Amino acid sequence: MVNGLTLGSVYAIVALGYTMVYGIIQLINFAHGEVVMIGAMVAYSVIVVLTGANTGMPPLFIVLLGLLAAIPACMGVGYTLERVAYRPLRKAPRLAPLITAIGLSIILQHLALIIWSRNPLPYPQIIKTIPYHITSTPDGATITNVQVAIIVGSLAMMGGLLLLVYKTKLGVAMRATAQNQQVAGLMGIDINRVISLTFVIGAALGAVAGVMVGSYYGIAHYQMGFILGLKAFSAAVLGGIGNLAGAMLGGLLLGIIEALGAGYVGDLTNLSNLSDWSDALAQRCVSDPNLTLFGSNYQDVFAFLVLIAVLIFRPSGLLGERVSDRA
Amino acid sequence: MRNFFDTRRNPTLAWAGIVLVGATLLVLPFVLASAGTFWVRITNQAILYCFLALGLNIVVGFAGLLDLGYIAFYAVGAYVYALLASPHFNLHLPFWIILPMGAAVACLFGVLLGAPTLKLRGDYLAIVTLGFGEIIRIFLNNLSQPVNITNGPQGLYMIDPFRLGSFNFAQRETILGLDFSGPVKYYYFFLAALLAVIVINMRLQDSRIGRAWEAIREDEVAARAMGINTRNIKLLAFAMGASFGGIAGGMFAAVQGFISPESFILVESVMVLAMVVLGGMGNIWGVVLGAVLLSFVPELLREWVGPAQTALFGKMLIEPEVIRMLLFGLALVLMMLFRPAGILPSALRKRELEGVKT
Numbered sequence: 235m236v237n238g239l240t241l242g243s244v245y246a247i248v249a250l251g252y253t254m255v256y257g258i259i260q261l262i263n264f265a266h267g268e269v270v271m272i273g274a275m276v277a278y279s280v281i282v283v284l285t286g287a288n289t290g291m292p293p294l295f296i297v298l299l300g301l302l303a304a305i306p307a308c309m310g311v312g313y314t315l316e317r318v319a320y321r322p323l324r325k326a327p328r329l330a331p332l333i334t335a336i337g338l339s340i341i342l343q344h345l346a347l348i349i350w351s352r353n354p355l356p357y358p359q360i361i362k363t364i365p366y367h368i369t370s371t372p373d374g375a376t377i378t379n380v381q382v383a384i385i386v387g388s389l390a391m392m393g394g395l396l397l398l399v400y401k402t403k404l405g406v407a408m409r410a411t412a413q414n415q416q417v418a419g420l421m422g423i424d425i426n427r428v429i430s431l432t433f434v435i436g437a438a439l440g441a442v443a444g445v446m447v448g449s450y451y452g453i454a455h456y457q458m459g460f461i462l463g464l465k466a467f468s469a470a471v472l473g474g475i476g477n478l479a480g481a482m483l484g485g486l487l488l489g490i491i492e493a494l495g496a497g498y499v500g501d502l503t504n505l506s507n508l509s510d511w512s513d514a515l516a517q518r519c520v521s522d523p524n525l526t527l528f529g530s531n532y533q534d535v536f537a538f539l540v541l542i543a544v545l546i547f548r549p550s551g552l553l554g555e556r557v558s559d560r561a
Numbered sequence: 562m563r564n565f566f567d568t569r570r571n572p573t574l575a576w577a578g579i580v581l582v583g584a585t586l587l588v589l590p591f592v593l594a595s596a597g598t599f600w601v602r603i604t605n606q607a608i609l610y611c612f613l614a615l616g617l618n619i620v621v622g623f624a625g626l627l628d629l630g631y632i633a634f635y636a637v638g639a640y641v642y643a644l645l646a647s648p649h650f651n652l653h654l655p656f657w658i659i660l661p662m663g664a665a666v667a668c669l670f671g672v673l674l675g676a677p678t679l680k681l682r683g684d685y686l687a688i689v690t691l692g693f694g695e696i697i698r699i700f701l702n703n704l705s706q707p708v709n710i711t712n713g714p715q716g717l718y719m720i721d722p723f724r725l726g727s728f729n730f731a732q733r734e735t736i737l738g739l740d741f742s743g744p745v746k747y748y749y750f751f752l753a754a755l756l757a758v759i760v761i762n763m764r765l766q767d768s769r770i771g772r773a774w775e776a777i778r779e780d781e782v783a784a785r786a787m788g789i790n791t792r793n794i795k796l797l798a799f800a801m802g803a804s805f806g807g808i809a810g811g812m813f814a815a816v817q818g819f820i821s822p823e824s825f826i827l828v829e830s831v832m833v834l835a836m837v838v839l840g841g842m843g844n845i846w847g848v849v850l851g852a853v854l855l856s857f858v859p860e861l862l863r864e865w866v867g868p869a870q871t872a873l874f875g876k877m878l879i880e881p882e883v884i885r886m887l888l889f890g891l892a893l894v895l896m897m898l899f900r901p902a903g904i905l906p907s908a909l910r911k912r913e914l915e916g917v918k919t
Contacts, residue, residue: 262687262688318894318898319894322898323897323898329625329627330897331897332627332687333834333838333893333896333897334893334894334897334898336629336831336834336890336893337889337890337891337892337893337894337897338890338894339890340828340831340886340887340889340890340893341887341890341891341894343886344883344886344887344890345887347883348883460827461695464688464691464692464695467688468692471685471688535696535699535700537692538692538693538695538696539696541688541689541692542677542678542689542692542693545677545678545680545681545685545689546677546680
């Protein structure tokens with residue numbers, strides 16, 4: 235449950251990146267997962283260099299520095315993405331920007347491969363994880379300080395983003411552009427600037443998410459962005475794409491569904507439970523008690539199943555207001 | 562292309578061209594074989610990619626439904642063949658029974674994917690199909706327990722080659738004084754099959770169904786208003802595209818003799834999509850051209866880039882595989898930006914993608 239919550243808040247932040255872009259130009263930023271990956275990678279490099287240099291800085295400070303390096307890098311990537319893949323094609327049919335985005339995400343992945351090698355990089359665990367017990371029983375649920383930091387950090391960012399969108403001038407401009415680009419333009423809003431900024435803000439969130447994922451799983455890989463992006467997208471759809479609060483809710487829900495699903499479905503379909511059915515099964519169980527029908531190997535499937543189910547039964551998502559014709 | 566092979570307006574030139582191309586295709590394997598059997602294998606793979614690209618073209622090019630999980634059907638076809646013709650279950654059915662079965666199973670999966678996604682358009686569809694492709698792959702990877710069906714990540718091996726009576730496609734033999742190695746035999750079989758598929762595709766495009774697909778692609782609401790049963794026609798596009806993928810998968814399994822989930826990753830789907838996009842969505846010859854280009858160029862790169870780097874810098878700086886992928890991505894982006902309708906655009910697509918209609 236705590237794992238799910240942590241995972242969920244990361245998904246939520248990545249999903250915010252999708253949903254912001256979608257809300258404003260009705261396009262899915264297919265390369266957003268790669269932005270997250272770049273963020274994790276840049277922070278990785280900074281952290282490794284600083285740790286290796288033995289500067290005597292406190293670990294938390296080093297991670298923050300890594301984060302500070304990752305954010306502008308991702309902002310740059312986000313801006314380039316918008317400039318290259320989306321702006322020239324804003325008037326083109328929807329297939330075109332989708333394909334350029336796929337192309338760019340392949341390019342980003344392999345550039346990262348060239349820079350950071352194809353092997354999974356061990357994320358330096360410089361912050362000691364300290365587990366805290368939530369329940370009074372010693373083998374009950376625990377929460378680590380890293381998890382607390384991730385959850386609190388992402389909640390803070392979500393709050394900040396909501397403030398930005400609903401309380402500032404830029405936020406008004408963004409919402410206006412989302413409603414009607416032409417009219418917003420007539421009202422003196424520089425649409426190109428607003429859209430670029432949306433991409434950049436989304437990318438900055440992605441950078442933070444990248445660092446979080448990296449330090450949570452303790453690993454960074456040039457292909458990590460893809461599956462993460464896909465799940466975050468599912469989260470965004472689950473909550474109602476284009477809706478900020480929806481993305482947060484969807485992210486958290488998806489994280490929890492995934493953690494619980496992988497945990498419990500494995501137990502439920504453990505063959506020992508089914509051994510009454512046939513003698514052959516019972517015999518297999520004796521030799522291999524942990525044999526399951528759908529174990530945690532299928533964790534990744536849950537996100538997709540959720541996505542497909544949502545799209546079939548409630549295409550506008552849990553909190554969505556848009557009609558399904560867009561879909 | 563069409564002007565060049567226009568048998569009606571310019572018969573002599575057209576027939577000369579057709580004969581020339583035909584003759585080239587006939588002697589090609591022997592020329593390639595002199596450079597190494599490796600190149601014949603690459604050519605066979607290229608023909609399989611043509612198959613896949615043509616199948617995907619039905620879904621993406623004709624009906625305008627972006628499918629990013631197409632490789633799943635290829636996987637289904639390959640696994641059907643491998644399960645029914647390998648020592649794994651000790652089944653050894655002849656290929657002319659399994660290939661249609663593979664097509665049928667793939668078709669079923671196509672409908673399975675198509676049915677829930679009928680209402681979706683554009684990018685949503687792309688993501689759901691992508692997820693579908695991944696689900697299939699994850700299942701193939703994990704269905705080795707509790708009952709060993711797919712043998713998991715190890716894959717299936719010792720898959721039977723095509724056999725007709727005593728004629729074995731995998732054996733080298735001499736016919737009429739010519740040396741036919743295994744890949745060369747497969748080449749002729751594949752070529753014949755490809756020709757059949759191309760003809761089917763051309764006929765499909767001009768048929769009622771083909772025109773219905775085009776209408777749906779252009780404007781679904783208008784198409785429905787015109788009395789087209791959009792649901793069935795879209796399902797048909799998925800089913801047909803999937804069956805071609807299934808057949809190609811079966812052939813792939815037979816030629817390789819070994820398959821594993823590794824062969825059916827997302828990148829492959831993207832690659833097939835790149836072939837369709839590069840060549841020209843909706844244009845059969847364009848798609849074939851795209852498939853041939855994208856199958857051979859990477860191999861040539863592999864041949865040249867590595868040695869060139871060693872010669873220039875004294876060591877391998879960037880693996881050819883990486884360069885290949887980078888070029889892929891670049892090709893996709895540049896094509897969309899500067900020639901969105903592909904190298905050989907289809908007339909309708911061209912009009913649509915160059916922005917007359919937004």
